[in-house]
Structure formats: structure tokens, C-alpha cells
Amino acid sequence: MSEDMSAMIRTGVTLVLVAALISAVLNIVSIATTAISTGMNTLQSGVGKLNTQEFETYNQTTLTGTEVLSALNLYSNRDVAICIQTNTMRGSTTNYDSALKYYNYGACINGVSSTFEATLAFPSVSGTTDNSKFENELKTDTNGDLVYNKVYSPAKSKGNTNYVNPTGKFKSRLIYDGSGDIVGISFQQLKN
DSSP: HHHHHHHHHHHHHHHHHHHHHHHHHHHHHHHHHHHHHHHHHHHHHHHHHHHHHGGGSSSSSSEEEHHEEEEEEETTTTSSSEEOOHHHHHHOOOOGOEEEEEEEEEOBTOOTTTOOEEEOOOOTTTTEEOOTEEOOOOOOOTSSSSSSEOOOOOSSTTTHHHTTTOOOOOEEEEOOTTTTEEEEEEEEEEOO
């Protein structure tokens, strides 16, 4: 009988130890899951800041045509819309913000025509417009895939209305989508 009692005590102690071990493992898994989740959120935030920093060069700055062509080459294989308006394309309008037709390279934005002309829109903020940036969504086809214009020759062909003169000066603005993510860059040639 004492052997049966001894076996029962050993079984009871083993069950308590196994339950304690399972509880400790579950606590460790819970702590690890929380740490991983926090780490992922921090990483996501850091990546967002890096993306914003990457485009800071183009946020309300004046650049040369050479820098515009460099940006066109830099973002040619990425999901970034590059919208360029030359003086020839704008015509005689002297108010830069009133002529919002641009030629769209790379990822296309909504409202782009079959000739890849795009109309950019300033976002409305409490009844006024924010002329420092544009707000447009990237264009998708019926399958939900982004639409692209990868024909960059109009920007590089002299005599074309979309020709980017390397010595010209361009005002750059960022293009945001409705959620505030940067989806492109606009370049508007300044009158010389």
C-alpha cells in the first residue's frame, strides 16, 4: 500500500511539474509574440520614415533638367509615378498652378489619358487647397495590377513637347495618395 501511495505522489508531482512547465512555455510564447509584434511595428514605422526621407530631395525644391532625368532613371523600375510638365507642354500660361496637365512616366496615376497625359489635383484642406503637394491614386487595370508607361524617349528627344532640357529649372512636388503615402513626384518647368 505504501508503494501505491508513493506511486500516486510521484504521479501527482509529475503532473504539477508538467503543468508548471506548460504554463512557463505559454508565458514565454506570449512574451515573444508581443515582442515580435512590437518589433514589426517599429520596423514598419522605420521603413515608412526611410521612404519619406528618400523623397525629401523632391519635396518643394527647384532642380535642373539633368536632376529630373536622373529621377526618371532612378525610379524607372519602381512603383513611382513621375509626372513632368515642360514649358512647351504648358503653353503661354504663366500661372504654374493653373495648368495641371503633365506627361506621366513610370507608374500611372488615375485620370491619365491614352497619350499618358495626366491631370494632377491639389488636395482640399478645410475649404482651401494645399498647393505644396498633389493628391492622386495610382492607376490599376481590371485585374488590379498597376498600369505603367515605360516609354521614356519623349523626355529625352529634343524637339518633342515633352523634352526635358538638361539646363532647364523645374519645381518639384510630391504626389500622395488618399492615405498619405508618397506615390510619385511631379516636375513643373519654370519659365526662364
